[in-house]
Amino acid sequence: MAEPAQDEQAQTDGPENKKQILLLLRKDLRTRSMKTLVNRLVEINVIVAIEDTDYPEEKQKKYHWILSFPGDIPKGNTPDTNSTKLIFRVPGVPELQVDELPSGDSEQLQKFVERYKVVQHACEEREKNSKFVRLAVTDAVLRSKHQLIQKYKDLIIILEEKILQVEKTYYQGIGYILSTAIEKITGVAVLDRLMKGLIYVMIIDNLDKRTQDGLVKLDFSRKVLSFMSTEKLSKEIDAFRKEHADDEFAKANIVDFVFNAEDFKKVDIVFFNSWNFTKDSFPVRVALRKKTIISKQEERKESQKDLTVSKIEKEAKALNKHKAKLKMVMLEITKIEKFHIEDESAYDALKKSRNRILKDLKRRMLRLKELKRPVKAGSEEKIITFDLFEIFKSKQSFLERMADKANSLGLGGLLGMHADGEHNSSENLLEMGHFSLKWIKASSQLQKLTNHITQLAEQLDQFVAKNKLTAKGPSSKSGSKVNYQPLIDEHILDCLELAALSCEISNLS
Incomplete structure (x- = not known):
């Protein structure tokens, strides 16, 4: 264990009387390749x-x-077969x-040149191999995508902290x-937790389950809250149109879909926010x-439609x-x-x-009328538009509205309004809205990238397995399930050794 440490220290310090070489590597590559690279360079008497x-x-x-x-x-630069260099x-x-x-008279220089040619030849042979080139380019693309994914993840974390x-x-x-919508549905003005748990709500605002979680904190029951993305909604509408290609819903819009689709029949309220x-x-x-x-009697009537028809015929004859x-x-x-x-x-x-x-x-006519009367209509549908700003304004007191107005004019601090730095409802x-739009965009890009990487990694796995490019050693960081990293690392080490040799040859020339 002592010798590698000494070698590594020698690599770091180096002599003071020559042009020293510094090699800067990514942390993951340095960790993975440090020992092997140091041993290589020590073997050819190169200090880096x-x-x-x-x-x-x-x-x-x-x-x-x-x-x-x-x-x-x-x-x-577009990734292609020329990207290897x-x-x-x-x-x-x-x-x-x-x-x-x-060549010169220096024995050390001759050794460096000979080694340089050997390593250079190995690199050139690999880079002529189309399979290795494809492997290297795909691996580089995957790693760049993973880096981009990490950037989006970091951005999403920042945005979530701001949204919070x-x-x-x-x-x-x-x-x-x-609550207003539930009151319209039930006719009950005072809404308790029980009533909120009887009405099924679908949230469509592209915030995944975040809004659902927020409403649960306001005493809405999670079991009656669901959410859907606009992307999924669009796909559902397209499928609905195809299913009804021969009827009046062939060109169904969102309203037609929501009020007639089978999956939405149990949903009482659909909340849309397109931001x-x-x-x-x-x-x-x-x-x-x-x-x-619907009353129990009407439920029974609905379930006995066929029997009702015969009763109507019998009652009509008697009438x-x-x-x-x-007449007689x-x-x-x-x-x-x-x-x-x-x-x-x-x-x-x-x-x-x-x-x-x-x-x-009269009795029989009333009875016949009752038999012919349809069961009460199942529902009454409508679309209502709300303005969130207006909702909070209508709930504000006169002094609160004055405070908001003064704050918007920059006079809040002067008048002692919002002096604690808190935003009013409109500002919040x-x-x-701004943070959510950025979050939605970042999340969408992250999902697309993730799907693309998964597909690309699977293709690379198949390519590596088919061409037997697997090897023993540290696994790849690209997301591939099969291990080809040692092949890539070998070429990296050769390139780094060539670079170090180039410096030493230049020093001695």
């Missing part, structure tokens, strides 16, 4: 200080040669003409809107399905029979009245019979 890329510039000044290894494809480039290396390499500071106002606004706000308005829409409570009987009685009564027949008992009997038949007819909503 190897440090991380964040090595202080002040300390770099004592070195004549400062080498680095980006290991990527520079921005502006760029991926394995070593900035800071002196240029040497292969055909004009000095202002999101409560947004959820309070939605809570008020949903299409300005400094003056913050519109959101609510699709409201006002359900009618016609009674109408015919009434009325003819007899008319005859007595017309010809002044003095038979009071017969006349009274006919009138009683008429009244009885009329009463029976605006910031929530």
Whole structure:
């Protein structure tokens, strides 16, 4: 264990009487390759200080040669078969003409030149291999994508921290809107936790379950809250249109879909926020399905439709029979009245019979009407637009509105309003909107990148396995499941050794 440490120290310090070499490597590459690279360089008697890329510039000044290894494809360059030279480039290396390499009388110089040619030949042979080139380019692309993913993840964390500071106002606004909508559905003005747990709500604002979590904190039941992205909604609408290609919903819009799609039948309220706000308005829409409570009798009637049809036919026949009987009685009564027949008992009997038949007819007509009456309509649908700004303004007191106005004019501090630095509701909503739009965009890009990387890594796995490019050693950082990293590392080490040899050859020339 002592010898490698001594070698590494020698690499770092170096003699004071020659042009020293500094090699700056990414931390992961330095950790992975340090020992092997040091052993290689010690074996050929080359001393190089190897440090991380964040090595202080002040300390770099004592070195004549400062080498680095980006290991990527520079921005502006399209990845292709010619990218290998760029991926394995070593900035800071002196240029040497292969055909004009000095020989001289120095034995050390001759050894450096001979070793240089051997390593250079190995590099050239690899870079002529189309399979290795494809492997190296794909690996570089994957690593760059992973770096980009990390940047988006860091950005999302920052945005979530900012959203956390202002999101409560947004959820309070939605809570008020949903409570208003629930009141319209149920007719109950005082909403308790139980009532909030009976109405099913779908949130479509592209914040995943964040809004759902916020509403749960406002005493809404999680089991009746669901969420959907606008991307998924668009796909669902397209599928709905295809399913109804031959009927009136072939060109269904969002409203048609929400109120008629099978998956939305159990949803009472759909909250839409497209984040299409300005400094003056913050519109959101609510699709409201006002359900009618069906009685047990109507439920039974609905379940006995076929039996009801036969009852209607039977009742209609009985009604016609009674109408015919009434007609005969009325003819007899008319005859007595017309010809002044003095038979009071017969006349009274006919009138009683008429009244009885009329009463029976009325009863049967009401019964037939009831049988024919459809079950109460299942729902009443409507779309309502709310302005979140207006909601909070309507809830503010006069003094609160004055404070907001003074604050917007820059007079809040002068008048002692919002002196604690807190934002008013409108400012919170605006910031929530701006941060959320950035979060949605970053999350979308992150998802696309993740999907792309997964697909690319799978393709690379298949390519590596098919061409038997796997090897034993440290695994790849590109997300690939098969291990090809030792092949890449071997080429990197050769390129770094070539760079160090170039410096030494230049020193001795």
